[in-house]
Amino acid sequence: MPRLQPFPRWQLAQRIACCYSLLVLPALCAAQHQPLLPADLDNKVVKVDVKAATLETMVALLAKQLNVSIYVDDTPHHAPIDFMIETTVRKALNRIADAYDYEWKLTKSGAITMVKRFQDPAEFPQTEPAEWQQTAKDALRLIGETEHDFSGASDGRILQGFVSNVTFEQAIALLSGQRLTGRMLEERPLSYLREYMYLKALASTVGVWGALGEILQQMSGNALQWHTELDGSDLAASVKEKREQKLLHTLLVVNTDKAGVKQSYPLATVTIVLVDDSEKNPKKPLDSPDTSPGEKP
Amino acid sequence: MQSKPQRSRGTERLGNRVLAVVILLAICSVSPLRAQDAFSPDTTEKLHQRVQLTGESTTLAQIAAQLSKQTGLKIEAAAYLGKHRLNLQCDGDSAETILKTLANLNDWQWREVDKGVILISRAPGRRP
Secondary structure, eight states, rough: OOOOOOOOOOHHHHHHHHHHHIIIHHHHHHOOOOOOTTTTTSSSEEEEEEEEEEEEHHHHHHHHHHTTOEEEOOOOOOOOEEEEEEHHHHHHHHHHHHHEEEEEEEEEESOOEEOOOSTTTTOOOOOOOOHHHHHHHHHHHHHHTTTTOOTOHHHHHHOOOOHSSOOOHHHHHTTTTTOOOGGOHHHHHHHHHHHHHHIIIHHHHHHHHHHHHHHHHHHTTOOEEEEESSSSHHHHHHHHTOOEEEEEEEEEEEEEEETOEEEEEEEEEEEEEEEOOOTTTTOOOSSSSSSSSOOOO | OOOHHHHHHHHHHHHHHHHHHHHHHHHHHHGGGSSOOOOOOHHHHHTTSSEEEOOEEEEEEHHHHHHHHHSSSSSOOOOOGOEEEEEEEEEEEEEHHHHHHHHHTTEEEEEEEEEEEEEEOOOOOOOO
């Protein structure tokens, strides 16, 4: 019987390596999308020259040019914009996101995500009744889970309890305008403080969420519409001048009858006070490199 | 006479090392497929399929339908999220990556509610 020659291991390794490079690697490279690396943000260049572009158009252009996946939440309520860009990916994304009032982020998987940042007073969240209804349900459930009985609770009683449980030194410190942190307090005054915070932040909203949830449940077939107006003056001018302003956000129920006539009535109104604090907290220039990609100042 | 076995031993050692590197490379290229253990094996496999979602603005329900079509899984959005508007330009991302990214984008969660059935819903809110 002829003795079989043992197959040298190095030859085996060579052949496996060869097969791997010929079959597996090309398959993997072809299948996997090229992720955008943090270094690419400053090394790669984007070149776009487009007129009257929507964010949708810009996203499609960027995705094609960078060969990267882009995920955008919602659609901006912004008029189309002209872009002439020839700069790094980071600067281009900053410019585009800023123009449509969005913020962007590079994900771990190397994709770009964009979400609304609501700095533009004319922007508003999505108004799907079903989603809002779920928000109301979730809010009510969470308030119910705080294990605080708000019935009969009053500011005065809670604050009295807090004051009578802090130490003399702490009371003096508070009276002289100093700040105390939660860690400085014993459990008892801390629990009064927590109760006060819950009362102020949550108790007053129970009725609002409850009523909102009920109305939303009854309004199947109707649409919600977000209406923003400035309290008594011109919105665009005040935003431009960065004056302190009150914004009135109204969530409207829009009912369209069979004849196509729309009727609307306000469901909820939120007043937001805009304060220009750019002097106290100067905004970082858009083109300055961020420590983490996409992080907004 | 002595140099030949020494050389062959050296070659063999080198061969062993190369073999070890090759095996390690092979394991590394396959290991991402094993990242998700919370799903049934069949679902895990389907979630790693590369999909294509490009085009105009769409809703989560339409995205879920496209993902279902391309993966063979039943991917659904909770009824209250179905009309949520999104704009996706994904070419070659895995279904798992897409679901993860969408969840991170809006604080949603996705889980296998039944074998081969994935539900996208809002993440339970954190207690204040």
